[in-house]
Amino acid sequence: MKLLDIGVLSERTGVPASALRYYEEVGLIAPVLRRGLRRQYGPETVTQLSLIALGKAAGFSLDEIKGMFNANGAPELPRSELQQRADAIDRQIRGLTTLRDALRHVAECPAENHMACPKFQQLLRLASAYKRGGRHRS
Amino acid sequence: MKLLDIGVLSERTGVPASALRYYEEVGLIAPVLRRGLRRQYGPETVTQLSLIALGKAAGFSLDEIKGMFNANGAPELPRSELQQRADAIDRQIRGLTTLRDALRHVAECPAENHMACPKFQQLLRLASAYKRGGRHRS
């Protein structure tokens, strides 16, 4: 039975031990047991942390991530809610695609004033159309 | 010449006036002039704010966004740097795609233990493969 000390888990995932303790405090992960005072983690925690990293990169708060997959990888939310979050991510992907294209454009277009460039204008219309894939605090 | 009062700009973009002043403080936007003490914004600020919203949704800090398009829509960074940021966004899009699929999976899969489900395992391998599209504080 291969259990991981917090230091090993930290090194293996790149997440600082202090952050791991914090994640536990907010209910995102949990050690399978304690040896003395020391937390012993199961190997599945490594994959949980990948998911958490992904959720963070997507701009979700730790609380929201908790709703998607809790300490067992099972969601705390109803299916419909999860589908809505998936849809929100889809919208965000479209927004990011526009942003990426806009960025590549300003990197390549020789025009000195991008605001005047027709291609950029086109991208801006898409940007405005995007309007809030809006996950945020509240 | 159609200038916008901060209240109008705020209402039109959904960004609170306090946030607009803050954006100015950090150098993201600027009024074209002041009438008395009051800021008067040009209409292009509306599109700038769309771009800013997009960048925020992508997880960029205000400082990073400033590097992409400054108050004139022109970048403060060299092309190569912008291309790298575009590439980072591409990686993030792939990560988000995986997250979305994982989410849809847990919403649909009847298995009680997702960690055991082969399809989920497959998604997790992708999640681990993603490993840091890593934009973050310094």
Add this chain to the structure above:
DNA sequence: TATTGACCTCAAGTTGGCTTGAAGTGGGAT
């Protein structure tokens, strides 16, 4: 001319997500 109300500044407060520091604990190699 007086009042209104949207604007202004500046300082302080808030929230999320951690990090840092001080002081203590305990498993395992010597």
Add this chain to the structure above:
DNA sequence: ATCCCACTTCAAGCCAACTTGAGGTCAATA
């Protein structure tokens, strides 16, 4: 048996990105 050192707790501190509040300005309407 002792020492080390990675671990522990708990409180406080920190940063970004704003928000809130107190007190002030001023253009336009009544």
